[in-house]
Amino acid sequence: MFELPSGAEIQAIIASLNASVGYFLPEIYLSVLFMLLIVIDLMAKGRKNNLLSITALAGLAGSFFFIVPQHSMPAGEFFFGMYVLDEFALFFKYFFVVSGMLTVIITMADEQFDSEVRSMGEYYALVVAMVIGMIMMASSNDLLMIFLSMELVSFSAYILTGYFKRNLQSSEAALKYLVYGAVSSGLMVYGFSLIYGMTAQTNLIRISAELAAHGYDPLVMILATLLIIAGFGYKIGAVPFHFWSPDVYEGAPTPITALLSVASKAAGFALLVRYYFVSVPHGLQPYEDIVGIDWHSLLIVIAAASMIYGNVVALWQKNVKRLLAYSSIAHAGYILLGIIVMDKLGTQATLFYLLAYFLMNFGAFYVVILIANKTGSENLDDYRGLGKSMPLAGAALTVFLISLVGLPPTAGFIGKLMIFAAMLNKGSLYIVLALIGILTSVISLYYYMLIPLNMFLRESPQSGEKSMELSMPARLIMVALMAVTIYFGLYFAPLSDFAKYSSALYGMTMH
Amino acid sequence: MLSLIVFLPIIAGLIILAVPSSQKQMIRVVSLVAALVQIVLAIVIWRGYDPSLAGIIAAPGGSPAGSFQFIERVPWISIDLGTFGKLNIEYFLGVDGISISMVILTALISAIGVLSSWPIQKQVKGYFILYNLLASAMMGCFVALDFFLFYVFWEIMLLPMYFLIGMWGGPNREYAAIKFFLYTLFGSVFMLLVMIGLYFSVIDPVTHNHTFSLVAMASQENYIKDAILGPNNVFWRYVAFIVLFVGFAIKVPMFPFHTWLPDAHVEAPTPISVILAGVLLKLGTYGMMRINFPLFPEVFQASLYVIGVFGAINIIYGAFCALAQQDLKKMVAYSSISHMGYVLLGLSAANSEGMLGALYQMFNHGTITAMLFLLVGVIYDRAHTRQIDKFGGLASYMPVYVGIVTVAWFASLGLPGLSGFISEAFVFVGAFSSETTRNIAIVSVLGIVFGAAYLLWSLQRMFLGTRKPDAAYDLEVGSDGHEHIHFHDWKGKLDLDGRELAMLVPLAVIIIILGIYPMPVIGLLTTSINKLVTVLSPVVLTSMN
Amino acid sequence: MEYLTTIGLNHYLTISAFLLAFGLFAVMTRKNAIVILMGVELILNAANINFLAFSKFNGGMGGVMFSLFVIVLAAAEAAIALAIVINIFKLFRTVDVSSIDTMKE
Amino acid sequence: MHSLIQLSIVVLLLPLLSFVILIFFNKRLPRRGDFVGVGILGTAFAISFYMFWTVVVQTYDPAFRLAWDFTWIDFGNVPNVGPLKIKMGILIDNITVIMLAMVTLISFLVHLYSTGYMAGDKHYGRFFAYLGIFTFSMLGIVLSDNLFSIYIFWELVGLSSYLLIGFFFEKQSATDAQKKAFLTNRVGDIGMWLGILILYSQFHTFSYSEIFENLAAGKFTMSYGWLTAAGILLFMGCVGKSAQLPLHIWLPDAMEGPTPVSALIHAATMVAAGVYFVARIFVLLTPDALHVIAFCGALTAFMAATIAITQNDIKRVLAYSTVSQLGYMVLGLGVGAYSAALFHLLTHAFFKACLFLGSGAIIHAMHHEQDMRWMGGLRKHMPWTFATFTFATLALAGLPLTSGFMSKDAILASAIGFAHVEGGGIFYVIPFLGFLSAMMTAFYMGRQIWLVFFGESRTHLKPAEEHHGHDAHAAHGGHDAHGNDDHGHGHDEHHGVHEVAWNMRAPLVILASLSVFAVFSPDPLDGAKGWFMHMVQTPQTVVGRYGAEHPKAEAPVAAPLMAEAAQTGASATMTDATAAPAPAAAGEHAEAAEGPVFTDERQMELAHGAHAAHYTAIIISSIMVVIGISLALIVYAFRFIDPERTSVAIRPLYLFSFNKWYWDEMYDATVIRFSMMTAKMLSWFDAKVVDGIVNGVAIMTRNFAFANGSFDKYVVDGLVNFTAFFVNTTGAVLRKLQTGKVQTYVVLALLAVFGYFVYYFTRLIY
16 A cells, blocks of 8 residues: 655655755764663663763763854754754754753762762763663654653663662662653553544644644544643652652752753753644634644643642652652743743743753752752751751752742743743733732741751751761862852843743744 | 942951951941941931922923933833833942932931940841942932832842841741731732832823833823723722732831731840831832822822821821730830821822921931830840839939930920920921811821820830839949849840940930931922822823823 | 445544543552552553554654554563563562552652 | 020020030039039029010010021922921010019929038939929920910920929839830820911921911911810810829929929929910910800819818928919919919919928928828927928918919909800809809818917827838939938927028028018009009900801901001000000900000900909908818818818718829829720730731631641741632642642642643533
8 A cells, every 4th residue: 555665756756865964963962972871881881980970071072062063054944854953953953952961960979879879881871871862852852762862861861760770769769760651651652643543643833734624533533732731740740740849850860960950841842842843733812723632721720730739749848859849840930931921031031940940959959969969968967967067058058948838039030030021022911920929939938947956056966066067079069050140140131032032932933 | 328328237247258258347337337437428418408499200201311310221121122112221320309308317327326336246247238239229229210120129128137037036026927928918918019010100291211210100191001000090090009009008017007017026136126217118108109109199189088087097096006016115106106107107208398297207206216125125135024014223223224215205205305296296287277187187196195195104104113123134332322234144235335325326316316306308309209299299280180 | 324335434533531540540559569550561562553543544654664663662661671570579579569669758 | 686585595595505514514513513403503593583574664665575586497499388497486475574583493493402402412403403403494384475386385394393293213113103204295285286287288398487477368278166276275284284183193293303393393484384375375266265264273172172171291281272273264264364474474473482392391390291281380389491391381372462362363353344245154163163162271271380480399199100101212312221311200399390501492482471461462452553563464355256156357447456556575565555446445454554455355354353353352262261260270270170070070071182183083083094904905916916817817726736836836927918828728738739649749739630631622522
């Protein structure tokens, strides 16, 4: 039933492939890096030296060499519409590479690895793989590509989560992550299949065209959409698809927790934005959605639920990592607000918020790791009196938390500011949603401040005046992150210009 | 100039950061020097200030230059937001009659605070860094003319305050600190929404861009008619007004949002109480005068009576609560609730006398209450208790202290010849002259009596009479046949020592001078106040819309 | 009797729907981790059937390609899953997922 | 600036100077610097006496008036009002000058006296400082030309009175008394302040003259009721200061202060300030307001007199007699006897100060024995004191040939006339009470004289515990040893009782001699012939046109004339009187021409009424006084009636009077208890309810199952509304979803998906 392609066609295919490769260099480079790391690991077997980590770091940094030139390339799709290159995708390429690098850095700082695992083995390779996967998520323009990249990320994440093989929590986290992830990706694929069935297309842009042109069965559309949302929601960890995240975040090695809570979340958002904006036909206004399925109100519900649930439940947490996990659920809600608005400003705000979130969350996790190195605990009660013994860490953590709350003069504040600005720009349409955001952020203040409260206001039970001095590089990184967070809180023009520049999606014109 | 006075403390803070934490004296001295320089700058500004310029709104032609003074205006952040113009945030400082007195007050109180922080021994370095941060933020709030900038300063104040109360406070400090933090934050987060809403509703007459400039926002013709907070959007304008008002009222603090204040005061160390009562509370009413009222004049006119009623409640209610307190500091805290009620009442009068009284009351309350808290601190340092009935007869043994106490106490109960009286008097004059608030004024006058009641009563119980049997100090007959008292584990001078005098005497002098001849301060305010009243008057509004 | 003799799209879809239901059922009710993973496989295969059926009836190779990739990934997933489950068994001495809940609330 | 103004400023500031010097340096000066106080006050008196001479003796002009003011606060150009300036200034007219001389003189004498009386006190220097600030503020009241500054000095007087009453601050009773005095006065001040506010809100000025002009020009836009209210409210200030009903309770307690203070503040000057103030605002009092004032005065006079009869403490008797006399003055103003009231103020100042200083001398000599029951027979030991005291008593009682006779009689005469004019009926109560109290005054003063000076010493009768109950040795600043020593001597025949030294004797003599009729008027029977009544004449009312009952006054003809009157400091001049047509005056009395002629009909009638009643009043009052004195003699000298048995016979009445009509008890039971209860209630309310509600129902959450201690303590109390409770619950419930079982997670997610599906499905169908 399928007739074979003629020679000319094959020629054409090969030609276009050749053309496309030029757009794909960073990914290729990173794949090479991935293999290189494995090779190095095989050669330097078992030995614990910084060779791997340094290579990973340098390698990731090297990818900029391939990413930067892509700015000059025209936005467009290639590999037969599988893959796009646009400012939006570029933004996330930077984002993920840098988060990969930060992950490597804080991994180097984490002493838990020394005790838990014998060799770093394929750890860094997997981190790189995850980075690749996330980059592809951000740039994929086809259901198939989405599925592949998502799975690539997930698989590496499963392994990384369970990387502490002898650690109960780590393994348990891996299992939960695996089961939950597998199911939801399965559902998503099923949803894809339905979409494919209705449109006979897998390319987002053409799907959108199809849906707009010919009708479709609303019922099937609903089902498909919900299943797809389930898949995306699991990635961004939004209520009600968040359940895996607290356990996974708590169990996973802290650097991986950071990576998951920032990068893979961001990848999920990238995916969501692209799919939601590109594949779903829209009128000028977001609320003029196609009949039958109402992404808009769906996302509103999810956002509101995430903000409330995340913040409210976080009030109860005694484990700092778990607390940050819940806060990340809440932040998913805040970021969604920006997507819901669905105009240039909204997207810009979303991207900006992601950047701010990136800074403060990595910072927070980094300090948590440093503290855990000294105290060997992530429990809130063990933070008592730390302000005296490690004032710098205390100050840094406080800044990051303040930024998470969204108070000036920090990047987090600007993020909230822009999100709310985007909403109020639509008039009184989103005021209620904005109010929820505001109120929940007041609630969040309480549990975030619990940490400084324990560090500074309370005396440690064992009144050992031993000051836990941190290594110089650790201090430098911490101070750098803190400084950046505050700097972008006071002068955020560059960030937001970058965000604005990046808020251009191929195949969709935003208003 | 203004930048200097704002950021001087932060600079000091940075210097302190470099000083090793063992050099306590060094750290204190640095802060003190910074504070003194700040005072000098404040005096320079005061001398250089031209009272004939009105402020409040821009000069004809839309530029603030002809109306505000010491203006510093540089674009801070300017981002192209595509479809709807640019996001313009300016670094925009300036003073007019409303802020000038507050600037002076802030400089003064900060310096006093540094002096009274001298005895603090615990984590001196951290303390003074936070303290200087706080001082900068306060000063910034008073001179910022860009809403965004104002908001940033406003929020920056919270954190140092939280730690200063929480780390150097009394036994129940955690509770007080978090309570303060949550209350004030709750007040301010909604301000954020209003701020954004205003941004989209206001056009700068000069640049024709949206703007955060409070000056532009203060004149109604700059509003886009149909914008979310434009004149046609009445409902949301009311909502915004209420939101802002609550935000500021929490800071004032206005009944029923006042309950954080007594806790905060009781737990906070003396200098922080001084700052809190002396400056922070003023920010609430200042915000009302600078932002809340001029931006929504018609709503303000509509809600005069309500504001007045709340003012009256504050006055009477605060006085009664103070009457019942056993803890001296708590009594003083409630007294400042009562006194801030006068400010609200004066504002609700919406005429020059009332507004001027209110503004002048803000200044006087700053000096007087600072003095009260310092005096409470003095006795607390010695006796380690503030229970009123643990004293008695101190007048015989600490004459200087009690002498100053008498000045402060009578200033607080509004004795003529001391500054507090004039402001309260004009608040009443204004409130009574306005038809709307006349009845409220008549009721609030009772506050005068009860104010006198709790103050005199505490005066009698603590300082007059003779030593109570269970007093916090021992009585002994010295070699010279005279009686002496001594407090347990108090090594210092029994009566006021030099440092304490250095804090108290200047305040007392100011209070007396301004009580006899208020023009030095009032002269700065009148033009602006009259302007403000004009801006708020319904006549002008009708002419505008 | 016509619809019985010629097998139409709906037949495929019905089967895939059943598979999906079974898969979800297995995932939700079974205690054994392995069985749960088999449930996941069922879900994926349900999707596969859809793809193939649709691609058969709407023409175009997209569906076929998709199903191929899904199969591959399913295999990889299974491999990783087994590794993790084995590790779990080492630590917990059980593969009963409902008893693996050290982290909660 | 006129030289007199400059002088008056000097006089005003001199006592302040003395205060400043003494409060800071008294420890460093020899004799604790008492000579500073005395010297400065002497100078002040000299200057003010010079002023008195130039004004009263040389320019003998009733219309004399000097004014000077400066801008105190400049409001700039106020919207809806125009340029607004708050002025402070000095107003000098005859009353001012007379008051000035009187105040400085008495103050000087009291300073002098105190050098003896307070000798050896721990805070000797501070005492003179306080006297200084008091004199300063009193002079301020006298000199100020506007309501605002008079209010300021009003409060300052209150302050200095507070300080002086509580001078012996170790004594609980003293501190109670000072607090009571201040608070009671504050109550009165509230009224005064509201009155000021009413006037200000109308005219945007505080100055007397401007207010009067505006009133006369009919610019008062509020209702007549408000105008009357303004008058009465202003009068409340006087009620507080001059201890009228119902705020008189503080004055007797104020006797806790040192006796010279009682003489200066609580007899001669400060308490008279109330009367002075009412006189200042006399012209804006509507007839209704005047009626209230008149009745208030009459009742006060009567009540105080009845109380004074039964008191045993020598100073308390005098205190109540002061209240009673102040009642007379207020009554006088009420009935329109403006000049008579002020006249009585002046005369009373002298003889009452004399009496107090005398009593002080006695107390001093008796080693701080104040109870008359244990005195007696002192005339032999202290002849000077006896003589002066007796003469002052006669003046107080109002016997002919004394100054008191003339002034009191003038008031009573006007009271009768007033009753006539108002058409009798209830208004006759006023003169009736007046005469009654005149009789009682004579009685209790006679009683006092007799108990103190005549008969034999009764010191030994004093029960021991009474002894200490009454001892005031704390007056010596807690020199216990010394005090007990004194009382040790108490029993044998007046050991150590001796005439006081010259510096305490001289004031007595001077004051007593100032109570002789000749000082004020050549005719012992008619004060109106004297210089005072000539210099101080009833001013023209400016409120005649307001209210319905005086249509004539609203005639346009009257307006300019009244404006004229108002401009000349609201005091009609002789020229006016002669020039103006006086239709009513022409017929009845030839003397009518002497008194001012009023454009306001009512004032006219009152003037004539008073004139008509002149001799009636003289006769009745003399009879009353005679009855009173003879009664006293019968009871205490010849003992025809035994006071003890009488008091038992009429016990209820006796107790009623002895316990001061139970005023204090009443206030304690009502006002004070109410306030304290409210305070306690509200603070409870604040801590529990307001905090509770605002912080989100802390109680409920506290019992909440999952809440751990810190949580509800911080969040629940912290979050600024009900969300705390909501948050708490939801948080606790929601987190239960996180079971830790991965399958539950899957199920929940699927349920959510299914829920969405159902929702949209239904939306799709309907």
